[in-house]
Amino acid sequence: MxxxxxxxxxxxxxxxxxxxxxxxxxxxxxxxxxxxxxxxxxxxxxxxxxxxFESLGADQLIIVDGKREHGGVTSSVQALVPDDAEKIQQENTELVLRVSPQYQGGGQIKYYQQNVNGFILGVTETYAPMNSYKVDTGRFISREDVRGSTMVTVLGYGVAQDLFGSLPPVGKNVKINGKSFIVIGVMEKKGTLGFLNVDEQAIIPLSTAMARMFGQKYLSMLNVQCTSAAAIPACLEGINQTLRVSHRIRSGTKDDFTIYTQEQMKQxxxxxxxxxxxxxxxxxxxxxxxxxxxxxxxxxxxxxxxxxxxxxxxxxxxxxxxxxxxxxxxxxxxxxxxxxxxxxxxxxxxxxxxxxxxxxxxxxxxxxxxxxxxxxxxxxxxxxxxxxxxxxxxxxxxxxxxx
Amino acid sequence: MIRASQLSKHYHMGESVVRALDCVDLHIPHGQFVSIIGSSGSGKSTMMHIMGCLDRPTSGTVEIHGQTINSMSEKRMALLRNNEIGFVFQTFNLISRTSALDNVLVPLMYTRRSFSSKPAIEALDRVGLSKRAKHKPSEMSGGECQRVAIARAIVNKPKLLLADEPTGNLDTHTGTQIMNIVHELHEDGMTVVLVTHEMDIAVQAERMIEMKDGKIVADTAVDAARRAEILKLNQDAHQSLFRKKSLHPPSSKPLPPQMEAR
Incomplete structure (x- = not known):
């Protein structure tokens, strides 16, 4: 019932x-x-x-610091230097389309009374095309900027908005961590890219970031774009070879770097x-x-x-x-x-x-x-x-x- | 028809054994009105619970309407309680949160037949409460509550009505009212077993059984002439009660002078 x-x-x-x-x-x-x-x-x-991860692209590799185990304690080994980027590109021309070395720090970006806390990203001219990330106004960092460690910056869309509002930022002087930079461009509105809100960052030449701003010798990471997704295994092999030689790692010793593919990152x-x-x-x-x-x-x-x-x-x-x-x-x-x-x-x-x-x-x-x-x-x-x-x-x- | 032979019910109270029923033999033919009288602890309630299939005897056999309950499954017993037996309790035992009608509907929820509220309305009509169907027990007098309880007992048209001190919580007038309904049901052919400790109530039955310490000590037929006299008195008392009521309805009572002055 x-x-x-x-x-x-x-x-x-x-x-x-x-x-x-x-x-x-x-x-x-x-x-x-x-x-x-x-x-x-x-x-x-x-x-x-x-x-x-999908936005990273299936043809991309990320190289970060390696891990060393010492008495049960895992620590990371800083070993990646800007020269590695050049070598990877030169020694694997058939396989590698672009290499983007990056150094990332934090800091305060100031324009008169306006100031914003954001990421300071040091990159070379390859960063924008690799990520299909375009400038909205002005220009991006050039090869010459990197070579000459110039004091120029390209602002993320959000930073530009916060500092300048409706004023045109290009050509203005901003202070990044107290140092004077000329704004040469503003990036398009993008949102997040590789887990960072890139609208909230200031981009400066890699050499400027490492030598003049943070005083660092080692990179945060290297981003490699292979010629195609199919070339990834060969690319991995080639890069591995280049870096081991460049870092003078004896055979039988562990790598002092780690290469991730999109698939590995996902896992x-x-x-x-x-x-x-x-x-x-x-x-x-x-x-x-x-x-x-x-x-x-x-x-x-x-x-x-x-x-x-x-x-x-x-x-x-x-x-x-x-x-x-x-x-x-x-x-x-x-x-x-x-x-x-x-x-x-x-x-x-x-x-x-x-x-x-x-x-x-x-x-x-x-x-x-x-x-x-x-x-x-x-x-x-x-x-x-x-x-x-x-x-x-x-x-x-x-x-x-x-x- | 109820037939009990050598019926015993023992309870264990710690070390000692209480013999609530001690080798009782009893036969109640169909349609008889029997009252069981006795002081508390005499075993009259236990007797009623066993007759009502709520409890099982320790030994002996009970037959109700030709079915032996000793070996009966719980399910069969529930069905028997539902179809063949109606209970009326001293404290009414209505479900307080629901209306009179819903209370009368309860037994219908447990029948095997398809559900319909029609029998409940008829049963309420039978006890003269069809107009109070939507009222909750808390909104009704004791007499009305007991009438609802009777309606609930008879909604499945059982052959046996078991009443445990049905007038115990009521004043004399209301008790008389309830007894009149019981008499009517008996006249319609129901077997009635009424447990009480009041002699005035007990003598209204056709047969009076007196119990003491779990045994039947007296089993007498009530003198028909005397019974008729009591019933007549009851009827008159009831009618005079109604007459009084209609003559002086409470609302038309004249107010005391000082209240009128305000």
């Missing part, structure tokens, strides 16, 4: 102590909400990062995402567990409170299964209702975080909505089953006498 009357009875049962039912529902809302927002944030981040990221996923989902899972305990708690109280009612129902012909069903339906209503609201709350929360931080991009996969609701019902049934069994096991005579 299953009809509408059962659901009405369950709803009336919940209405009897509305506040308590609402509190239990809130528990479920928080639990399911946590799951949905965790999934949304993680999925969003994953998508975002994968997009970033590495997947590992990191996994760790974050475990942490986020654990927290969400705990919230859900707390919600489930909340339901079980109110159901147990409800069973005790309604002992006489259970006795009456048994006396007028309810089977034990009918009583079990009634309490299970009540628990399921709480969890389903809470689950539905939790999906909305979690989605709203994720979107709010996305809007508020402007960093997190969220994506709620439709499947998660269905999964959350199924999970919510599961939680309801699991947490309701013990109280329901207790209700169904009551002795009718005892239950009728219960005060």
């Amino acid at each position: 299953f009809h509408f009357q059962l659901i009405i009875t369950a709803i009336r049962g919940l209405q009897q102590n509305l506040l308590r039912s609402i509190l239990a529902t809130i528990g479920v809302i928080i639990g399911v909400g946590a799951v949905v927002s965790a999934v949304s944030i993680l999925q969003g981040a994953q998508r975002d990062v994968l997009d970033q 590495r990221f997947a590992q990191v995402a996994k760790i974050f996923g475990v942490v986020l989902y654990s927290i969400a899972g705990i919230s859900l567990l707390v919600g489930a305990i909340g339901i079980m708690n109110i159901m147990l109280v409800s069973v005790t409170e309604r002992t006489r009612e259970i006795g009456v129902r048994l006396a007028v012909g309810a089977r034990r299964f009918d009583i079990l069903k009634q309490f299970l339906i009540e628990a399921s209503i709480i969890s389903l209702f809470g689950g539905a609201l939790g999906v909305v709350a979690g989605w709203a929360m994720a979107n709010f975080l996305g809007e508020f931080t402007q960093v997190i991009k969220t994506y709620t996969p439709p499947i998660i909505i269905v999964a959350s609701l199924i999970m919510a019902i599961f939680v309801g049934v699991v947490s309701g089953i013990y109280p329901a069994i207790r209700a169904a096991r009551l002795d009718p005579v005892q239950a009728l006498r219960y005060e």
Whole structure:
């Protein structure tokens, strides 16, 4: 027997102590909400990062510092120098299209009273074409700028906006970390590129950045564009050879650099995402567990409170299964209702975080909505089953006498 | 028809054994109105619970409408309670959060038939409460609550009505009202077993069984002439009650002079 009357009875049962039912529902809302927002944030981040990798291009390689293990401690070895870029290009002309050595630091960019904190990126003339990143006004850094370590800068779109507003920035003098630079160009609006918001950076010649600004000998990284995606294995081989010779690494000794392909980066990221996923989902899972305990708690109280009612129902012909069903339906209503609201709350929360931080991009996969609701019902049934069994096991005579 | 033979029910209270029923033999033919009287602890309630399929005897057999309940499954017992037995309790035992009609609907939820609220409306009509169907128990008097409880007991048209001190929580007038309904149901052919400790109520039955310490100590047929007299008195009392009510409805009571002055 299953009809509408059962659901009405369950709803009336919940209405009897509305506040308590609402509190239990809130528990479920928080639990399911946590799951949905965790999934949304993680999925969003994953998508975002994968997009970033795609924007790097399948024909690109990234060379960063190598790792050295010494007595169980892993440290990075700084070994990449600007000369490496030249050598890679010259010794692999068939395979390498462009090499972009980069040095990245931070600093303050100032124009009279206006100032912005941003990234200071030292690059050569290859940086813009390699990333299909164009200048909006003025020109980009040239080979001569790099050779002569000139004090010129190309501002990111956001920096230019912040410092100059509607004024034309080209030709003006700005101070970067206290040093005077002439603005030679402004980049187009791009957003993020290789995990950085490039609109918020100032680009200067590589030599200027390393020698005159930061006083550094080693590069942050080298970006290599191969002639095609198919040339990547040969390219890896060639670059490896060049760098080992250039860094005078004896055979049998480990590299002092690491080369990543787009695919390897993706894999590495997947590992990191996994760790974050475990942490986020654990927290969400705990919230859900707390919600489930909340339901079980109110159901147990409800069973005790309604002992006489259970006795009456048994006396007028309810089977034990009918009583079990009634309490299970009540628990399921709480969890389903809470689950539905939790999906909305979690989605709203994720979107709010996305809007508020402007960093997190969220994506709620439709499947998660269905999964959350199924999970919510599961939680309801699991947490309701013990109280329901207790209700169904009551002795009718005892239950009728219960005060 | 109820037939009990050598019926015993023992409870363990710590070390000692309480013999709530001790080798009771009893036969109640179909359509009889029986009252069971006795002090508390005499075993009358236990007797009723076993007759009502709410409890199982420790030993002995019980047959209700030809079905032995000793070996019956829980499911069968529930079905029997649902279809063949109606319970009325001293404390009404209504579900307070729902209306009178919803309370009467409860047994219908557990029948195997398709659900319809029509029998519930009929049952409420039978106890004269069809106009109070939407009221909650807290909005009704004790007598009305007990009438709702009776409607609930008879909604599935059972053959046996078990009433446990149905007038115990009511004043004499209201109790009389309830008893009149019980008499009507009996006249319609229901077997009625009524547990009470009030002699005035007990003598209204056709047969009076007295219990003490789990045993039947007296089993007497009530003198028909005396019974008729009591019933007549009841009817009159009931009617005079109604007459009084119609003559002086509470709203038309004259206000005390000082209140009128305001």
